[in-house]
Ligand SMILES: [Fe+2]
């Protein structure tokens with residue numbers, strides 16, 4: 684029994700592709716097929732695969748049905764968490780999605796999932812992504828849009844509450860071992876630490892898994908490897924070359 688993760692599949696079997704680069708970049712060419720093959724090679728029926736957001740380009744559930752069927756047909760237990768592009772999934776409709784798709788798919792939001800003696804805790808997260816103003820010569824950041832930053836702080840605050848609530852629910856139920864999943868990176872390019880890294884430390888999450896940074900220029904936007912006792916791992920699909928990352932045996 685193993686635990687795997689990957690994010691940013693950005694499927695579009697029935698919806699408009701909103702990142703045309705996906706058509707031309709070799710890493711994205713037939714990525715659905717590559718990923719399906721890698722899953723059937725690596726994942727057994729008693730394994731768990733956590734898909735860390737940006738599942739589909741579809742805006743409405745009716746535009747995501749084939750994408751979700753593709754995911755449901757992959758081997759193992761599938762747990763989905765929310766990404767910024769998952770317009771089909773409003774947080775308050777999570778119970779409805781679970782009624783519709785369980786047991787094939789589990790939509791995880793404002794709660795936790797169990798893997799052995801671990802609680803898997805997930806939220807979308809948020810990071811401020813600019814606009815940043817650069818010195819063209821030195822390529823250093825010399826400022827940023829402060830209005831956008833203020834708005835971003837509100838989204839971060841809301842996500843931190845959701846994350847803490849999920850950890851608390853798991854802790855009340857007796858869990859002491861945690862893996863934490865975010866869609867956004869835990870820090871933005873201006874930060875060394877954040878509210879998300881603080882919560883990971885406070886609850887003792889062993890690993891912090893995140894995605895959202897895809898395209899080579901963004902692979903190193905946040906923390907990688909061991910930092911203050913936690914293991915931080917980027918799992919965006921193109922970064923992993925569509926090979927799901929094994930988190931636990
Ligand atoms: Fe994405």
Ligand SMILES: [Fe+2]
Pocket residue numbers: 737766767768866894895
């Ligand atoms: Fe994203």
